[in-house]
Amino acid sequence: MQRVTAKICGLSTPETVDAAIAHGASHAGFVFFPKSPRNLAADQARALTLRVPPHVGKVGVFVDAEDEVIDRAIGIGGVDTIQLHGKEPPERLAALRRRHPGIALWKAISIRTRADLDAAKLYRPVADLILYDAKTPEGTLPGGMGLRFDWTLLDGFAHPQRWALSGGIDAGNVADAAGRTGARLIDTSSGVESAPGIKDVDKIAAFLQRVASL
Numbered sequence: 103m104q105r106v107t108a109k110i111c112g113l114s115t116p117e118t119v120d121a122a123i124a125h126g127a128s129h130a131g132f133v134f135f136p137k138s139p140r141n142l143a144a145d146q147a148r149a150l151t152l153r154v155p156p157h158v159g160k161v162g163v164f165v166d167a168e169d170e171v172i173d174r175a176i177g178i179g180g181v182d183t184i185q186l187h188g189k190e191p192p193e194r195l196a197a198l199r200r201r202h203p204g205i206a207l208w209k210a211i212s213i214r215t216r217a218d219l220d221a222a223k224l225y226r227p228v229a230d231l232i233l234y235d236a237k238t239p240e241g242t243l244p245g246g247m248g249l250r251f252d253w254t255l256l257d258g259f260a261h262p263q264r265w266a267l268s269g270g271i272d273a274g275n276v277a278d279a280a281g282r283t284g285a286r287l288i289d290t291s292s293g294v295e296s297a298p299g300i301k302d303v304d305k306i307a308a309f310l311q312r313v314a315s316l
């Protein structure tokens with residue numbers, strides 16, 4: 103069976119980027135959303151993405167962003183994957199595919215009920231990966247809130263394409279998350295932080311060591 107890999111999302115310091123790489127993250131996530139405590143300015147993002155070796159994916163996270171914001175993140179030389187975490191319709195992904203051929207497109211889908219999973223099917227023609235995340239309360243951030251959804255909702259669901267799991271996952275529950283759902287790519291942010299937006303190198307290490315043991 104394919105091994106489990108992990109994306110550490112919302113990295114914002116050299117030390118935590120280095121820790122994610124040293125402990126085997128498959129993807130490093132960088133947030134470009136001003137309302138997030140993990141938001142990066144362009145020069146910060148450039149310095150951080152330069153530390154990431156070619157075998158590690160560099161994922162830019164955007165929320166209903168204008169083209170200019172995404173262009174800039176790609177232009178700094180860093181981002182090789184666009185993760186859309188807002189209410190972007192399939193047509194937006196199709197437009198981004200035309201604008202940025204060669205850049206992978208991930209779409210986050212917010213899950214609270216089984217019916218929410220159906221949205222994944224709409225993105226089959228245009229997304230390279232679906233990221234299932236917990237639906238967050240109205241008026242809060244659409245991701246990075248440390249909330250999990252009921253993983254049993256995925257039982258028996260015929261995934262239309264490649265997918266990953268996120269939402270409230272940490273070193274203590276990642277084995278259960280992967281075992282219960284069959285996810286082969288797990289995304290975490292709050293689960294490796296000491297406070298919102300503050301990544302913890304020891305938590306990153308513990309999380310990735312647990313993932314490597316699966």
Ligand SMILES: O=C(O)c1ccccc1NCC(=O)[C@H](O)[C@H](O)COP(=O)(O)O
Binds near residue numbers: 138249292
């Ligand atoms: O991390 C953020 O601040 C963020 C803000 C707005 C949209 C998405 C965001 N993060 C996206 C991620 O990929 C997170 O890793 C994912 O939502 C899981 O977060 P968590 O539940 O905190 O592990």
